[in-house]
Each structure stands twice: as C-alpha cells, then as structure tokens.
Amino acid sequence: MSERTDREAGSDFMPKFDDKGLLTAVVVDHATQAVLMVGFMDAEALAATRETGLAHFHSRSRGKLWQKGETSGHVLRVERIFVDCDQDALVLSCTPAGPTCHTGAPSCFYRELVGDVLQPVKT
Structure with a gap:
C-alpha cells in the first residue's frame, strides 16, 4: 500500500501536518455538537492533548x-x-468547563453573516 492509501484506508494514526507543522482542530460540544472554536495543533499540542485529556x-x-x-x-x-x-484535520468532541470564547461567549461562533452584516446568533 502507498502512504496515501495507508493514511486514507488504514487504521494507523498518521497525522499529516502542513508545511508549518500544523493541522486544523475543530472543537465541538460533546453534548450538543455545537461548534465551539477552531484551533491549530502541532505535534506537541496533539501529544499533550492525548496525554492529559485536555x-x-x-x-x-x-x-x-x-x-x-x-x-x-x-x-x-x-x-x-x-x-x-487524509488525517490533516481533527474534530475534538469536548466537554467545556465554561465559556469557550475569550469574549465570554459559549462559542467563538456567536455571530452570523446576514447579507453584509454580522448578527448575533439566536439560541
């Protein structure tokens, strides 16, 4: 098998980091599946996440x-x-211990683009 076939069809975890050594990580709420944030992980962040569960x-x-x-x-x-x-992006299903956004909002995605205007997301 080729590396691509192994990565796409195999069972081995073979993260594919970009040219900056990063991969995209989308965080969703484990209970609601709401998107909470998007971050980037390098090998060190991925290892720390797997080791600590945080x-x-x-x-x-x-x-x-x-x-x-x-x-x-x-x-x-x-x-x-x-x-x-192709193992270049992850979705982390997480239980948050408070607001996820640095603004204090539960999610970093608290606005919606309506036409050309940002509107608060109605919950």
Missing part, C-alpha cells in the same frame, strides 16, 4: 503551546477525537 493548541500569535483554559479555568475535556480522511 485540549492543547499551538498559539500562532505567541508561537508556543497553550492549554485552552490555562488562565481562565475554562478547560476543554476531550471526550473523543475524530480524524478526517
């Missing part, structure tokens, strides 16, 4: 590892990790 990401702005909620206490407990077909 979501870790690579901060592109700070250039370092960070645990979601490390200062606020609003951690994301990882319940399941889903891997896409």
Whole structure:
C-alpha cells in the first residue's frame, strides 16, 4: 500500500501536518455538537492533548503551546477525537468547563453573516 492509501484506508494514526507543522482542530460540544472554536495543533499540542485529556493548541500569535483554559479555568475535556480522511484535520468532541470564547461567549461562533452584516446568533 502507498502512504496515501495507508493514511486514507488504514487504521494507523498518521497525522499529516502542513508545511508549518500544523493541522486544523475543530472543537465541538460533546453534548450538543455545537461548534465551539477552531484551533491549530502541532505535534506537541496533539501529544499533550492525548496525554492529559485536555485540549492543547499551538498559539500562532505567541508561537508556543497553550492549554485552552490555562488562565481562565475554562478547560476543554476531550471526550473523543475524530480524524478526517487524509488525517490533516481533527474534530475534538469536548466537554467545556465554561465559556469557550475569550469574549465570554459559549462559542467563538456567536455571530452570523446576514447579507453584509454580522448578527448575533439566536439560541
């Protein structure tokens, strides 16, 4: 089998990081499946997440590892990790310990584009 076939059809976890060493991680609420946030993981963040059960990401702005909620206490407990077909993106199904967004909103996706205007998402 080729590496592509192994990655797409095999059972081995073979994360495919981009040229910056990152892969996309979409976080959804384990109970509701609502999208909470999108982050980026490097090998270190992925390993820390798997080891601790708490979501870790690579901060592109700070250039370092960070645990979601490390200062606020609003951690994301990882319940399941889903891997896409070519293993370059993950969905983390998480139980949040408070608001996910740094603004205090439950989700970073609290606005909807309606025409050319951002409107608050109605829950």
